[in-house]
Amino acid sequence: MSNNPQKKQKNLQRIIAICFVLQAAIIGVRGNLDALSGKPALNTIPRMIIQGVALIIKAKGAEKKDHKKRSQIYSTIDNEQWIMDNYLSLKEED
Numbered sequence: 073m074s075n076n077p078q079k080k081q082k083n084l085q086r087i088i089a090i091c092f093v094l095q096a097a098i099i100g101v102r103g104n105l106d107a108l109s110g111k112p113a114l115n116t117i118p119r120m121i122i123q124g125v126a127l128i129i130k131a132k133g134a135e136k137k138d139h140k141k142r143s144q145i146y147s148t149i150d151n152e153q154w155i156m157d158n159y160l161s162l163k164e165e166d
Contacts (some may be wrong), residue, residue, distance in 0.1 A: 085138065092131050099123045 103120040107113060 088134055092127065092134075095127055096124070099127065 099120055103116050106116045
């Protein structure tokens with residue numbers, strides 16, 4: 073039963089990673105289409121750079137949130153295990 077939440081978390085991470093890759097591909101395709109359609113490179117390239125940097129910042133933010141969430145989950149699991157161990161030891165004393 074403990075594998076199920078881990079599996080869901082891993083699938084969610086994969087979906088998020090795929091979304092970031094797709095967004096990066098869209099930035100590249102749109103930039104290439106703009107360049108091929110004759111838009112000035114001085115407008116197209118900086119916009120692509122800004123969009124790429126924004127995507128990197130979003131990815132780093134998602135990574136930090138995931139790391140924080142994982143540490144909270146493991147902390148909760150450790151606390152629950154400690155409570156159960158102590159409860160069982162108290163019950164054995166009775």
